[in-house]
Amino acid sequence: MDVDGASQPLYASAQELIQPSALQPLQLGIDPEHHCIVCKGCQCAVQRHALYNHILCSHGSVSRLPSNINTILDEHQVPQHISSPQSKVIPMASIPIIPGFMCTMPDCGAAGQFYTSFSHNHSRLAHPGILAKDCITPSLIQVVFPAKNDYQAWPVDPNYATLSTPVDYAPALDKMKHHDAQGWDDGRVHTPRDPRHVNGFLKEFGWLQITEGKNYKELCSLVEAPSRNNAALLPFKDKLEEYFSRIRPIVDGMAPLILRWINTAEGQV
Ligand SMILES: [Zn+2]
Ligand SMILES: [Zn+2]
Numbered sequence: 001m002d003v004d005g006a007s008q009p010l011y012a013s014a015q016e017l018i019q020p021s022a023l024q025p026l027q028l029g030i031d032p033e034h035h036c037i038v039c040k041g042c043q044c045a046v047q048r049h050a051l052y053n054h055i056l057c058s059h060g061s062v063s064r065l066p067s068n069i070n071t072i073l074d075e076h077q078v079p080q081h082i083s084s085p086q087s088k089v090i091p092m093a094s095i096p097i098i099p100g101f102m103c104t105m106p107d108c109g110a111a112g113q114f115y116t117s118f119s120h121n122h123s124r125l126a127h128p129g130i131l132a133k134d135c136i137t138p139s140l141i142q143v144v145f146p147a148k149n150d151y152q153a154w155p156v157d158p159n160y161a162t163l164s165t166p167v168d169y170a171p172a173l174d175k176m177k178h179h180d181a182q183g184w185d186d187g188r189v190h191t192p193r194d195p196r197h198v199n200g201f202l203k204e205f206g207w208l209q210i211t212e213g214k215n216y217k218e219l220c221s222l223v224e225a226p227s228r229n230n231a232a233l234l235p236f237k238d239k240l241e242e243y244f245s246r247i248r249p250i251v252d253g254m255a256p257l258i259l260r261w262i263n264t265a266e267g268q269v
Helices: 021-026 048-059 069-075 115-126 158-162 166-182 200-204 207-211 216-223 228-252 256-262
Strands: 028-030 037-039 044-046 098-103 136-145 152-155
Touching: 021 028, 021 069, 037 048, 044 048, 098 115, 098 152, 115 136, 158 166, 200 207, 200 256
Parallel strands: 044 136
Antiparallel strands: 028 037, 037 044, 098 136, 136 152
């Protein structure tokens, strides 16, 4: 990579730019993943419709812009306008990856470099009523389009770029992202795969087989103490309390080791 990385240490390593020979004198490349025009000199992407102006304003002369530029861009499927992604993406080559912030609201994916301005400008306008602390989280970002009138910072995941065939792994990573966003709790009881995590009592008395795959909230409601909501059970409450008040001194008197044995996987011996 021929850009100066001294001030910005981290770059995507796996995704190399496509470099059509006609664009090399201008130090322009095309990102193979996002089909963006990337100006290596400026370390940013340039929207297709803004390319002429970018060369003119930032690099002084458009004389080196090839006459068949549109054909070249068409060949590499560069769209007229590129919009921000709605979640983390593979970083673009030749653009620094820097710490920043992103919005975690579903299908939003907005990102910014500075917490104060991002939370002020984004969460207040895009998600009124939701506190910034509930939707903004630190993330690595790339300032892909730095122009004020079309500013785009993208949330990126460098792990995507280190994969040799990102398309094969992307669905699995997307699934993990989805789980991270939604939580791993699917509302059902699952027996731990690792026997060291299995509760000996639940295993020995068959509860694990009975509860496997069941909705645990419904199960909890079955064993909660009777209240006014299930008045028919209230007569049992006194009986149960009486029962527990009788066995409590027995349990209290047991050696801690016995109690541990009853309540752990080792209890199965
Ligand atoms: Zn440039
Ligand atoms: Zn948002």
